[in-house]
Amino acid sequence: MLLMTVTWNVTCTYSQFLAQKTPTCCVSLSSFYNDTIVPCPTCTCGCQKNGTQHGNCVDQDEPHLASVVSGLGKNNYAPLVQCTSHMCPIRIHWHVKLNYKEYWRVKVTITNFNYNMNYTQWNLVVQHPNFDNLTQLFSFHYKSLTPYGAINDTAMLWGMKFYNDLLMQAGPLGNVQSELLFRKDMSTFTFEKGWAFPHRVYFNGDNCVMPQPDSYPYMPNAGTVWKVSSLKLVMMLMLSTAFFFATV
Structure with a gap:
């Protein structure tokens, strides 16, 4: 009796454009050496409807309207976002906070603008060349990722259980934050030409829209x-x- 072994290769790909029609998150930037705060690009995840401010979003001064506007009860998973210029459910803010002789510090804040969603066990993936010298995190978990072999420039961050792993819906409790301390490699470190800002950011696997490089805070x-x-x-x-x- 002749037995045959059959093998095959499977390649899995994820397309954000097929998963949802519009982006779900965006990135804003700031730094200690420049007064400019670079916001998420306008209309990143959609635009407010003209003349109907509460038709597709909720004003931050009137959060009680969230339950009225949704109308579909607690099982509604369609985003109902706070009225912003970017209209994204999630915003990640990267702030270059301090500069020391041998180290530099970054503050990362994740803000939930979606009244219909509490993000449980969220995760953030950030690509930056200095993650090979990450020294300390203050309130996130961290795992190094090496998608490009030996190049260690990508990190997965997530919340601490019972502390900040639950990202509450839009409102006063709708953000989590941590500070990251990096050791400088003097052969590559610089604050010029946007080097201190991340190359890519993903929230729960979705690629977040970055500002245009020419708008970054400059030295x-x-x-x-x-x-x-x-x-x-x-x-x-x-x-x-x-x-x-x-x-x-």
Whole structure:
């Protein structure tokens, strides 16, 4: 009796465009070295309907309307979002917070704008070249991912059980946050050209829309710093001179 062995290869792919018609999350950016806060792109996940502010979203000053607008009860899984310029159920904010001699610190905040959803056991996947030198997290779990072989630039983050693993619906409890401490590799570290911001961000497996790179907060150039310093110096000299003549 002849036995035959049959083998095959299976390739699985996930298409966000097939999973939902519009994006489900977006990313905003800020930094300590620039006053600019780069918001999620306008209409990332949809636009507010003209003249019917509460027709497809809920004003943050009137959250009690959420239960009225949904109308389908607690089993409704269609997003009912807070009225924002981006209209996304989830926003991830990446803030470059502090710069030390050998380390730098980032604050990550995940905000839920969806009145119809409590995200349980959420996860965040972030790609950034400095994850190979992540030193400490303060309130998220962390696991290194290596989708490109030996390159360690991708991390999975998720909440701590009974602490912040439940991302509550839109409102005062609708966010979780943590700070990440990175050790600097002086051969690659820089705050210029948007290096300090993530390359890609995924929330619960969905690719989050990033702002355009040319809108990222930028480092003040040397000329700008010198002009400000020179102005301060001139003002100090003028004040000192005026004080001298006033006292003689």
